[in-house]
Amino acid sequence: TQLLEQSPQFLSIQEGENLTVYCNSSSVFSSLQWYRQEPGEGPVLLVTVVTGGEVKKLKRLTFQFGDARKDSSLHITAAQPGDTGLYLCAGARGGTSYGKLTFGQGTILTVHP
């Protein structure tokens, strides 16, 4: 079984602080995705990283895929209360079953005003 370990599980910070969430695995994934889920809703895709060492930026969010494609990180700069939510990393294997994602346990982020 390919497992994705996310850390930390919980993160409670003040508005304006920076934070990093980590996603690690002993297995190689063809791609890794980050989702954000709010209460009562399904996960929403933030980004997909494909190439080892790839860095993608989405406004204040920076995503990185490890060189060996076994780990990834999400860095948020100057967090805002609107960033509060559950952040999930998900690894995809190859072929036509790319939707068969392996999800990490998630990081619950709370940003206090």
Next chain:
Amino acid sequence: DSGVTQTPKHLITATGQRVTLRCSPRSGDLSVYWYQQSLDQGLQFLIQYYNGEERAKGNILERFSAQQFPDLHSELNLSSLELGDSALYFCASSDGTATFPTGELFFGEGSRLTVL
């Protein structure tokens, strides 16, 4: 709004019973995926259908079954329910033709099942 519709949103039933969860994918999407989200296991892939045919299987119990109909909607049937089956069940869809591996899944709002 992801465009994926799931019903019912909430369901409370007793152990030993059987329930059916329904999913309507986004217009034009051929692939449907079912995921289970629980506090202890997180989000787990159950099964995928593509244009009516089973495409991939995950950790789906034998008591669970699914199908995708000609109009592309899908149903997940859960039988002989146990307390541990209480969870959020998500349906997701994709067009199935997006170039791997950047394809995006669109998730519904989920069906919360409580087994008493």
